[in-house]
Amino acid sequence: MKEEELRECAVCDICNEKIGSGGNINFYRVNVKSYVFNLNEMQRQDGLAMFLGSPALARVMGSDEDMAKLTDENTITVCADCITAPVLLTALSEDL
Ligand SMILES: [Zn+2]
Numbered sequence: 162m163k164e165e166e167l168r169e170c171a172v173c174d175i176c177n178e179k180i181g182s183g184g185n186i187n188f189y190r191v192n193v194k195s196y197v198f199n200l201n202e203m204q205r206q207d208g209l210a211m212f213l214g215s216p217a218l219a220r221v222m223g224s225d226e227d228m229a230k231l232t233d234e235n236t237i238t239v240c241a242d243c244i245t246a247p248v249l250l251t252a253l254s255e256d257l
Pocket residue numbers: 173174175176177178239240241242243244
């Protein structure tokens with residue numbers, strides 16, 4: 162990690178303290194992705210499986226579309242103290 166990238170993650174996104182201020186110089190970068198089910202595609206694939214009588218055959222014969230779509234992706238910095246503390250997962254994403 163180069164200096165400029167390190168400066169972007171100098172503060173913990175959970176406690177808002179500077180990384181290393183508590184004495185522990187370890188930190189983490191956590192990538193959080195949120196998805197939503199693609200219900201139309203799931204229903205279409207399920208219908209094909211019922212028609213063919215086999216989910217495995219439907220998997221081969223189907224269009225192989227995404228069953229869930231990525232709606233948000235966020236990378237946060239977490240200090241060594243916060244990584245062991247219970248955290249609401251919603252705190253890890255800005256849009257949740
Ligand atoms: Zn922290």
